[in-house]
Amino acid sequence: MNKHSTTPGSNWDVVVVGGGNAALCAAMTAAEEGARVLILETAPKAYRGGNSRHTRNFRCMHHGPLGPLVDSYTEDEYFSDLMKVTGGKTHEGLARLAIRSSEECLPWMEEHGVRFQPSLSGTLSLARTNAFFLGGGKSLVNAYYRTAEKLGVTVKYEAAVTHIELDDDRVSYLDYTLADKTHRVFPKSVVVASGGFQADTEWLARAWGPAAKNFLIRGTPYNRGVVLADLLDQGVEQVGDPTQCHAVAIDGRAPKFDGGIVTRLDCVPFSIVVNKNAERFYDEGEDVWPKRYAIWGRLVAAQPDQVGYVIIDAKSLNLFMPSVFPPIKADSIEELAEKMGLPPVALKSTVEEFNRSCGDTSNFHPTELDGVRTTGLNPAKTNWARPITEAPFYGYSLRTGVTFTYLGLKVDENAQCSVGNRPIANLWAAGETMAGSILGQGYLAGFGMTIGTVFGRIAGKEAAAYAN
Amino acid sequence: MQTDFLNEARRQAEICNACRYCEGYCSVFPALHAERAFSDGNLTQLANLCHNCRGCYYACQYTAPHEFNLNLPQALANVRQQSWEEFAYPQSAAKAFQKNGALIALMATVGFAFFFWLAKQVATIGGEGFYAILSHNMMIAIFMPAFVFPLVSIGISLRRYWRSVDGGPVKFVHLKKAFIAAAGMKNLRGGHGDGCNFEDTDRFSQGRRYAHQAVMYGFLLCFAATSSATVLHYVFDMPAPYPFWSLPKLLGVIGGVLLSLGSVEMVRLKLKSDKTLAADKAFSGEVGFVGLLGFVAISGLLLYFLGSTTAMPVLLVLHLGAVLAFFVLTPFTKMVHGFYRLAALARDAQRTK
Numbered sequence: 001m002n003k004h005s006t007t008p009g010s011n012w013d014v015v016v017v018g019g020g021n022a023a024l025c026a027a028m029t030a031a032e033e034g035a036r037v038l039i040l041e042t043a044p045k046a047y048r049g050g051n052s053r054h055t056r057n058f059r060c061m062h063h064g065p066l067g068p069l070v071d072s073y074t075e076d077e078y079f080s081d082l083m084k085v086t087g088g089k090t091h092e093g094l095a096r097l098a099i100r101s102s103e104e105c106l107p108w109m110e111e112h113g114v115r116f117q118p119s120l121s122g123t124l125s126l127a128r129t130n131a132f133f134l135g136g137g138k139s140l141v142n143a144y145y146r147t148a149e150k151l152g153v154t155v156k157y158e159a160a161v162t163h164i165e166l167d168d169d170r171v172s173y174l175d176y177t178l179a180d181k182t183h184r185v186f187p188k189s190v191v192v193a194s195g196g197f198q199a200d201t202e203w204l205a206r207a208w209g210p211a212a213k214n215f216l217i218r219g220t221p222y223n224r225g226v227v228l229a230d231l232l233d234q235g236v237e238q239v240g241d242p243t244q245c246h247a248v249a250i251d252g253r254a255p256k257f258d259g260g261i262v263t264r265l266d267c268v269p270f271s272i273v274v275n276k277n278a279e280r281f282y283d284e285g286e287d288v289w290p291k292r293y294a295i296w297g298r299l300v301a302a303q304p305d306q307v308g309y310v311i312i313d314a315k316s317l318n319l320f321m322p323s324v325f326p327p328i329k330a331d332s333i334e335e336l337a338e339k340m341g342l343p344p345v346a347l348k349s350t351v352e353e354f355n356r357s358c359g360d361t362s363n364f365h366p367t368e369l370d371g372v373r374t375t376g377l378n379p380a381k382t383n384w385a386r387p388i389t390e391a392p393f394y395g396y397s398l399r400t401g402v403t404f405t406y407l408g409l410k411v412d413e414n415a416q417c418s419v420g421n422r423p424i425a426n427l428w429a430a431g432e433t434m435a436g437s438i439l440g441q442g443y444l445a446g447f448g449m450t451i452g453t454v455f456g457r458i459a460g461k462e463a464a465a466y467a468n
Numbered sequence: 469m470q471t472d473f474l475n476e477a478r479r480q481a482e483i484c485n486a487c488r489y490c491e492g493y494c495s496v497f498p499a500l501h502a503e504r505a506f507s508d509g510n511l512t513q514l515a516n517l518c519h520n521c522r523g524c525y526y527a528c529q530y531t532a533p534h535e536f537n538l539n540l541p542q543a544l545a546n547v548r549q550q551s552w553e554e555f556a557y558p559q560s561a562a563k564a565f566q567k568n569g570a571l572i573a574l575m576a577t578v579g580f581a582f583f584f585w586l587a588k589q590v591a592t593i594g595g596e597g598f599y600a601i602l603s604h605n606m607m608i609a610i611f612m613p614a615f616v617f618p619l620v621s622i623g624i625s626l627r628r629y630w631r632s633v634d635g636g637p638v639k640f641v642h643l644k645k646a647f648i649a650a651a652g653m654k655n656l657r658g659g660h661g662d663g664c665n666f667e668d669t670d671r672f673s674q675g676r677r678y679a680h681q682a683v684m685y686g687f688l689l690c691f692a693a694t695s696s697a698t699v700l701h702y703v704f705d706m707p708a709p710y711p712f713w714s715l716p717k718l719l720g721v722i723g724g725v726l727l728s729l730g731s732v733e734m735v736r737l738k739l740k741s742d743k744t745l746a747a748d749k750a751f752s753g754e755v756g757f758v759g760l761l762g763f764v765a766i767s768g769l770l771l772y773f774l775g776s777t778t779a780m781p782v783l784l785v786l787h788l789g790a791v792l793a794f795f796v797l798t799p800f801t802k803m804v805h806g807f808y809r810l811a812a813l814a815r816d817a818q819r820t821k
């Protein structure tokens with residue numbers, strides 16, 4: 001970094017670091033306030049949008065039907081749903097701000113090109129709380145880039161920000177590389193919206209130990225936390241535990257990066273899940289899957305080799321959404337064990353023990369807590385416990401799939417970052433990079449997009465106001 | 469059917485079925501999400517439901533360079549194209565013409581030549597206007613079989629299609645739903661009503677939908693013009709030529725203008741579109757077909773405007789030659805898609821009840 005080219009005419013009001021939902025919301029808002037805005041997106045155009053490419057909905061408070069959403073979803077209900085999944089580890093003030101602002105976001109999103117659709121087949125339980133994007137997150141990202149460009153926002157792809165220079169309590173300049181050249185810009189305001197660090201496996205391993213090498217990254221390979229680390233090194237206030245993240249159990253055959261939604265498996269409630277020693281380790285029927293999918297990532301991460309194995313039989317095969325890779329299939333439990341690399345005798349005995357502790361299954365109901373449970377088994381299975389007896393038998397391997405990490409930049413209600421106990425005059429953060437300011441642990445479906453949209457808009461407005 | 473195309477479509481459909489983000493775009497996805505496994509028949513039906521609006525492609529997070537390499541519009545277009553060749557009667561004609569614009573042009577030229585030859589051979593005595601070149605009965609003698617043969621051929625194809633997609637007895641309500649969907653080109657509206665992605669990557673526009681509507685309604689108006697003239701001729705004993713303020717002329721002129729403009733616009737949009745999202749090697753056949761359709765319309769209009777000039781005999785021969793080629797080729801060119809679309813929409817109406 002010995003020679004910097006300063007792009008002529010590059011007196012930007014606002015530079016937005018990142019190119020996903022939060023970044024775009026900030027950029028559009030700032031541009032609408034009259035600011036000259038530059039987006040620096042690390043990914044090439046085909047992969048622009050960060051994890052937003054893989055999202056599908058936006059959790060939204062509403063009083064009465066709104067867009068695709070039915071009935072009402074009040075602030076208190078939303079907040080209580082959030083408290084349940086985070087076990088109380090939630091910043092109430094910022095969470096309520098996100099929740100309250102979500103209602104006005106939905107029409108704003110439509111005005112900026114997002115189109116919604118009714119709840120997808122297989123996700124009817126979310127029809128009241130989550131507004132689904134027509135075409136998913138990439139279509140949202142596409143629409144926002146079109147709108148941003150119409151508003152005069154400049155976008156540079158494959159522009160990797162390497163350093164944001166903090167001079168006491170303000171940002172003085174920012175360096176990025178583009179096509180092997182380093183550039184330096186001196187914007188009046190900077191918004192960081194470049195996600196977590198989950199794609200940097202080394203960093204994950206520092207937090208989790210070597211186990212992290214076995215994790216799969218569900219989203220973009222470009223969120224490596226470069227800017228986050230750079231700012232934390234300069235003493236910018238941080239928040240969150242480095243081992244906390246939104247992680248789910250996904251198909252063990254998923255690609256290392258970018259597998260997205262299709263790698264999820266919804267069969268756990270109808271199965272038994274064992275570790276590589278063919279031992280069960282948790283109640284598979286604790287609650288309906290949408291409320292439990294987010295805890296299984298950590299459960300699997302705690303098992304030897306960070307892997308789990310789901311076992312079901314023929315009668316359960318069609319009870320869940322189809323999987324992207326076909327299940328492993330066998331005519332006997334022993335054969336299935338061999339195909340999956342599990343000890344056959346141990347698996348057979350685990351299945352038999354489970355089957356013996358199943359009772360009356362006549363009340364079995366796949367979509368409700370049916371109370372069809374085991375007796376005398378440890379750990380118990382407290383719903384949907386039907387013996388695994390009907391050949392052919394099917395199996396999936398499960399691995400931990402990390403969506404995004406929670407260690408991030410601490411912000412206040414203006415999305416502003418701080419150093420020591422003073423705000424940084426011209427630095428704001430939005431989206432996954434500051435989500436840890438709200439979420440301590442756990443995850444609520446669709447809340448990531450709420451945080452990104454609400455705080456992206458706040459950051460964009462504040463950044464533009466400062467620049468003006 | 470070539471199993472490569474079917475297997476590729478199956479691979480992609482299984483990924484789509486685990487995602488479902490595109491459910492609201494068109495009729496393909498609800499039908500796809502209703503299955504757990506995809507038979508060849510399922511894929512053939514999905515392929516013919518797909519209008520190649522491309523909304524799903526640009527929304528897809530799994531398109532290349534992603535390793536899943538999804539390109540559902542192309543996968544379905546290949547199966548669709550293949551199904552038209554497979555079900556055609558006779559099959560060899562479809563294999564020859566479907567993907568070959570040059571052969572379509574050649575066929576039109578053969579049509580021109582035939583009429584030039586005929587006009588020279590047959591001296592019509594006492595006819596007026598166009599009939600001074602060829603008598604009405606002569607035209608009927610040529611066009612009757614050229615019209616009936618395609619209908620029979622398409623009938624056979626649709627029967628084959630219906631069997632392959634496991635269609636049940638057709639009720640009025642199925643046809644009603646199919647015709648309503650086709651009339652408004654529902655599957656090019658994009659679910660949100662903003663249209664489709666075709667000529668400018670992920671930007672939604674009504675361009676292709678409107679151009680297609682112009683072609684479709686233009687064609688139907690021209691067809692209605694000819695039909696009304698037939699009725700006037702036989703039922704009311706009112707032979708051509710007709711004045712401007714008559715049913716055949718009004719329908720024909722409006723239809724001809726729509727069809728001409730629509731065809732030109734369709735070709736223009738097609739040239740701007742990404743060819744990798746369409747069926748392999750079908751571009752020339754499709755442009756050849758739209759070109760022929762456009763030529764029929766434009767020559768018909770010129771015939772109207774220049775009908776009393778010395779250009780008339782030449783224009784008439786060109787027009788009739790093109791119409792003849794168009795009719796004869798209907799079962800073997802893109803024209804046949806309309807029939808398959810209606811069948812697929814009717815089949816889908818059976819699924820949704």
